[in-house]
Amino acid sequence: MTTVALDTGVGPLLRSWREQRRISQLELALRADSSARHISFIETGRSRPSEDMILRLAEHLDIPVRERNALLLAAGYAPRYAQTALDDPALGALREGMERLLQGYDPYPALVVDGMYNVVAANQGIQMLLEGVAGHLLTPPLNAMRLTLHPEGLAPRIRNLREWRADLLAQMDRQIALARSAELRELYEEVAGYPAPEGTDRAEDAETAASNGGAGSIGCSAGENAGAGPASPRPFALPLRIEHGGQVLSFVASIATFNTPMDVTVAELAIETFLPADRATADHLRSLTF
Numbered sequence: 001m002t003t004v005a006l007d008t009g010v011g012p013l014l015r016s017w018r019e020q021r022r023i024s025q026l027e028l029a030l031r032a033d034s035s036a037r038h039i040s041f042i043e044t045g046r047s048r049p050s051e052d053m054i055l056r057l058a059e060h061l062d063i064p065v066r067e068r069n070a071l072l073l074a075a076g077y078a079p080r081y082a083q084t085a086l087d088d089p090a091l092g093a094l095r096e097g098m099e100r101l102l103q104g105y106d107p108y109p110a111l112v113v114d115g116m117y118n119v120v121a122a123n124q125g126i127q128m129l130l131e132g133v134a135g136h137l138l139t140p141p142l143n144a145m146r147l148t149l150h151p152e153g154l155a156p157r158i159r160n161l162r163e164w165r166a167d168l169l170a171q172m173d174r175q176i177a178l179a180r181s182a183e184l185r186e187l188y189e190e191v192a193g194y195p196a197p198e199g200t201d202r203a204e205d206a207e208t209a210a211s212n213g214g215a216g217s218i219g220c221s222a223g224e225n226a227g228a229g230p231a232s233p234r235p236f237a238l239p240l241r242i243e244h245g246g247q248v249l250s251f252v253a254s255i256a257t258f259n260t261p262m263d264v265t266v267a268e269l270a271i272e273t274f275l276p277a278d279r280a281t282a283d284h285l286r287s288l289t290f
Helices: 010-020 025-031 036-044 051-060 065-074 089-105 124-129 144-149 161-179 182-192 201-211 279-287
Strands: 110-113 119-122 240-244 247-256 270-276
Touching: 010 036, 010 051, 010 065, 025 036, 025 051, 036 051, 051 065, 089 110, 089 119, 089 270, 110 124, 119 124, 124 240, 144 161, 144 182, 161 182, 247 279, 270 279
Parallel strands: none
Antiparallel strands: 110 119, 110 270, 240 247, 247 270
8 A cells, every 4th residue: 555655754744744633743742752842843854853753753643554664764764664465474373363253253244454445354244245246346356345335246235325335435534534545545536436326325224124024223123113112222333234135134333453563564454343233133144054
């Protein structure tokens, strides 16, 4: 993933990150146990920061690991963080641990993506959801955003596509602001250009709930919406409502990253799990044989 460099000097780079984070020189100086004058001198090139100072400022500015290497290089220092290929033997324990985690989560869907949302590992629950996706989208490297939003991917089966699409695009936009990656921006423009659904999701959801006896309602199993029963509780998180096997399944997503990564590859990995948001979805998944 390529970083967008606004300037080759470490001072202007640090200034652009500080301004992006909307932090004043004084506030950054207080956080980094320095002075506003020293921060100003660094940003204008009047003072060359030490390696430790660069890393300290990067920590307080929440700069991604990949971009911390870029800052060090711009200041004339060697990169601090390695970028190890995921198939390297040195990451064997990491791969094994992720595989065990994904398999243990079956039959609920779970996957691991890199910084470009390419799928590097997935369990059988994910493979179940990908049934019917066009073959060209399943050619490695699989990209989670393309798989979800492409008209020949999952999009036609997502009943609340308008909401889910908006949430994914907002997530990508936040990631671009954090990483400032030209490749990620290109991916965003591609998937944002896919046909957007018209109308509202609420009408679709009401129709689905009626035809499935409320199988997709948050907190309710099939049949609990029938008749004059109690109203369904509001969702506790935005659900992904997707058709599978003639039934609408409802999931809420959770994303986990590695704590204090010391490798660029590991820093950009994210484990995404999908938890059944109602009893009907959980029962349906447990009834499947993988």
